[in-house]
Amino acid sequence: MVREISSGGVVIRKKDSSWWMAAIELPSAPEPNQPTASSKKKTVLCLPKGLVDPGEKALDAALREVREETGITAIPIVKLGDSKYVYVRSWSDGERVFKIVSFYLLRYDSGRIDDIVDAMRIEVARAKWVRLEDAPKLLAYGGEKQMARKALEYVQAHPEL
Template sequence: MGTVKEISAGGVVYRKVDGRIEVQLIQDRYGKVSLPKGKMEPGETVEQTALREIAEETGITGIIRAPLTVIRYRYSHPEKGAVDKEVHYYLVEATGGSLQAQVEEIRGVAWFSPEEAWKKQKVSGYDNNDGVLRKALQQLGIRTEGKA
């Protein structure tokens, strides 16, 4: 039995408010700080998946400004066995919608200053999202302390 491949996509969403940048973070159902993402549906491109998942989870519609990174890992699924997982992250500028957490999936969603967002990620985020958020902030011209 070969490994199953699973592709997900999501993004770091930002908006400009009075010339300032704000970054969106979600709180997942485990109470951790995270980024909106989800599985690719048949017939979708990864970009479409990212934007759909962001809209579904956070209520925000946006446009992709840049690809950020692809995280790859393998996990074990009770039925499928070994799954090779690929998560594509994009930098997404919010263009519409209104902030609303998808109750079934996540606990909350909010906008933060880049500094606050980075602090929250370091304190209660997932390690593999550090690089994603750092890259997003770099693309937005914001420096984060620590190694790149």
């Protein structure tokens, strides 16, 4: 089984006494088993993440992926944990892949959300801010829901942020 090592970030920002989190919407795909012309598009909301390049540290990859996929820069706070899962490649050889994604809690530093290069629109339909307290129910993937919950617990335990 192939192994992939990725890294991503839960970027938070406090605005109007509420914590907000950066999330990305993946490009829409038709719902399965629906005719293409009349199909409803399913919105998939997830955290910015991607493969760790050879020689790159996981934290550096997380910061890079956040910048590339959201248009913002962030400052590291703490590592939240790892999400581990197996998936089957649907785009090439159909091989099973064991994936580990390291997630970091990051604080917004600068930039405008969704200010990304056009070439990135293949991977990201748009980037947006969502309320951190709503993120666990909005995110599409279980491991990412768990990281959003951990981020919420962290900010609640650290009011000095």
